[in-house]
Amino acid sequence: MKLTNFIDGKWQDVGRTEYTPVFNPANGEQLAEVKLSTMEDVNIAVEAAVKAQKKWALVPAPKRADYLYEIGRIMKEKKEHLAQVLTKEMGKVIEEGRGEVQEGIDMALYMAGEGRRLFGETTPSELADKFAMSVRAPIGVVGLITPWNFPVAIATWKSFPAIVAGNAFIWKPATETPMMAYEMAKIFEEAGLPPGVANVVFGSGSQVGTAMIEHPEVKVISFTGSTETGSKVAELGGRHLKKVSLEMGGKNAVIVMEDADLSLAVEGILWSAFGTAGQRCTACSRVIVHKDVREDLEKMLLEQMEKLTIGDGLDETVKIGPVINKNALEKIHSYTKIGQEEGATLLTGGTILNEAELAKGNYYAPTLFTNVTPNMRIAQEEIFGPVVSLIEVNSLEEAIKVNNGVKFGLSSSIYSRDINKVFHAQRDLDTGIVYVNAGTTGAEIHLPFGGTKGTGNGHRDSGVAALDVYTEWKSIYIDYSGKLQRAQIDTQVIGG
Numbered sequence: 434m435k436l437t438n439f440i441d442g443k444w445q446d447v448g449r450t451e452y453t454p455v456f457n458p459a460n461g462e463q464l465a466e467v468k469l470s471t472m473e474d475v476n477i478a479v480e481a482a483v484k485a486q487k488k489w490a491l492v493p494a495p496k497r498a499d500y501l502y503e504i505g506r507i508m509k510e511k512k513e514h515l516a517q518v519l520t521k522e523m524g525k526v527i528e529e530g531r532g533e534v535q536e537g538i539d540m541a542l543y544m545a546g547e548g549r550r551l552f553g554e555t556t557p558s559e560l561a562d563k564f565a566m567s568v569r570a571p572i573g574v575v576g577l578i579t580p581w582n583f584p585v586a587i588a589t590w591k592s593f594p595a596i597v598a599g600n601a602f603i604w605k606p607a608t609e610t611p612m613m614a615y616e617m618a619k620i621f622e623e624a625g626l627p628p629g630v631a632n633v634v635f636g637s638g639s640q641v642g643t644a645m646i647e648h649p650e651v652k653v654i655s656f657t658g659s660t661e662t663g664s665k666v667a668e669l670g671g672r673h674l675k676k677v678s679l680e681m682g683g684k685n686a687v688i689v690m691e692d693a694d695l696s697l698a699v700e701g702i703l704w705s706a707f708g709t710a711g712q713r714c715t716a717c718s719r720v721i722v723h724k725d726v727r728e729d730l731e732k733m734l735l736e737q738m739e740k741l742t743i744g745d746g747l748d749e750t751v752k753i754g755p756v757i758n759k760n761a762l763e764k765i766h767s768y769t770k771i772g773q774e775e776g777a778t779l780l781t782g783g784t785i786l787n788e789a790e791l792a793k794g795n796y797y798a799p800t801l802f803t804n805v806t807p808n809m810r811i812a813q814e815e816i817f818g819p820v821v822s823l824i825e826v827n828s829l830e831e832a833i834k835v836n837n838g839v840k841f842g843l844s845s846s847i848y849s850r851d852i853n854k855v856f857h858a859q860r861d862l863d864t865g866i867v868y869v870n871a872g873t874t875g876a877e878i879h880l881p882f883g884g885t886k887g888t889g890n891g892h893r894d895s896g897v898a899a900l901d902v903y904t905e906w907k908s909i910y911i912d913y914s915g916k917l918q919r920a921q922i923d924t925q926v927i928g929g
Contacts, residue, residue, distance in 0.1 A: 434464070436635060440478045443628070445474075448470070455612060458755040458795045464521060465611070468635045469636045471636070475634055476644075478603045482630070483574055485628060486599075486600060489630050494599065498546070498549065501597060502542065502545045504620055504624045504626075505541030505545065511620070512531065515613070520754070536586040540878045547900065560920065560923065560924065564911040565910050566908075571904060571905075572653055573600060574603065574650050575600050575653040575655065576602070576642075578638065578642050581757055584606060592631065598900060602631060605634055605642055609758065647669070652676065653675065654670050654675050655903075657714075667679060678890070678902045682817075683716070684839040686721050688722075690851070691723040693849055694850065695733055697870060704874070707741060707753050717846070718816055719812055719824060721824050723826060727825050730823075738782075756818055758795055762785055769782075771811060778804040781798075781800065781801050801823070805822040815841065833858060836863075840887040843864055844864055846869070846872055847869055864884055865881070865889065882896070
């Protein structure tokens with residue numbers, strides 16, 4: 434199976450015809466080959482998008498929304514097929530795959546609803562016989578760069594608000610997960626989305642991503658990926674005066690206070706740390722635990738970790754699938770060595786799993802460190818794998834300080850039954866997302882998603898806030914006085 438670009442409503446293979454293989458991380462099976470595009474392909478896609486967007490912007494927003502309703506309907510109809518493809522290509526267990534596809538369906542329906550809102554504002558003018566209002570206007574052509582760990586959900590967070598707002602887009606999916614982009618492009622086609630509104634260009638970030646950022650007709654870049662790459666995207670985008678939206682890394686923590694429900698906390702930690710094999714930007718990689726309950730929490734975590742089943746995500750009994758590739762395995766394992774060298778105690782895991790069928794894929798044992806101090810590299814740097822560090826603290830104030838003492842600021846969590854502690858924590862934790870008595874993952878599509886510090890640059894995916902990335906505010910003044918009126922000068926003072 435060869436995956437070619439979807440441009441202007443057609444499957445195209447122009448320019449360089451170099452392809453790279455796509456592998457199933459669970460067993461090493463080759464699934465497809467995907468085109469490695471160049472600037473030539475990007476130029477063709479942008480030309481099509483510019484042409485299509487001029488017409489698309491004139492379609493009433495409620496009618497644009499009808500296409501999203503249809504896309505959501507088709508996704509629901511194909512939910513199981515999409516989940517199966519997702520699991521084969523990315524590795525997450527099938528239950529999570531279904532959940533991710535459902536997130537895309539939810540986003541289609543939610544953003545379709547914005548087609549009858551897209552609210553602006555009306556406000557009084559300071560001058561007589563003058564009307565003032567602001568409206569949202571489409572920006573034009575936007576570039577979307579998405580990662581491999583959520584190949585459907587994150588793509589819908591970005592493309593659906595762009596569509597309903599009246600933009601056209603060029604989407605560069607990760608080279609590890611192009612099959613999901615192929616499936617979504619087929620859905621766009623089936624839904625009847627006008628040619629050129631949605632374009633998929635496969636290839637590397639250095640070729641396709643750079644070409645998108647540098648193209649003068651691409652007005653917005655929305656990127657999700659590592660902080661290191663995101664910084665480069667922001668730098669290059671800044672040179673070209675682009676609006677750049679970044680959603681990047683995390684070093685998320687679950688705080689467990691002495692009054693917490695430990696059984697509930699363990700459930701939340703297991704889901705947050707080891708779901709998607711720890712390959713989430715919201716994954717829990719630190720557990721900040723009060724000294725009075727550290728030993729009990731350690732024991733309970735170890736007991737439950739022993740029950741985790743590891744293997745091919747298509748097996749309904751498996752709880753943890755593979756990591757994405759060999760490079761990821763090596764990076765994760767290097768941090769196990771770093772943690773031991775730094776003096777942390779390895780309680781369990783810390784090994785590449787290569788027995789029997791697992792040897793065919795990319796599997797890493799769920800790993801738990803204790804006696805970790807806040808400044809250790811394993812407590813500061815994003816590992817992006819199933820590795821958790823336990824950090825002991827003496828108080829809520831110390832827990833908050835440790836949580837905030839990293840360069841990232843995506844998600845945090847606190848387990849406590851004390852409402853006063855909860856309210857102090859939700860105020861003082863410096864992350865874009867805060868959970869109470871739940872793990873660090875599980876965002877819902879109608880709330881803003883994103884973070885502070887090294888996690889982002891102030892923009893948000895999901896919710897109404899996502900529309901700010903894909904629209905410009907236009908202020909409109911209508912003077913019906915029939916004479917020149919000068920703001921701040923010709924104002925009338927009553928009773929002065």
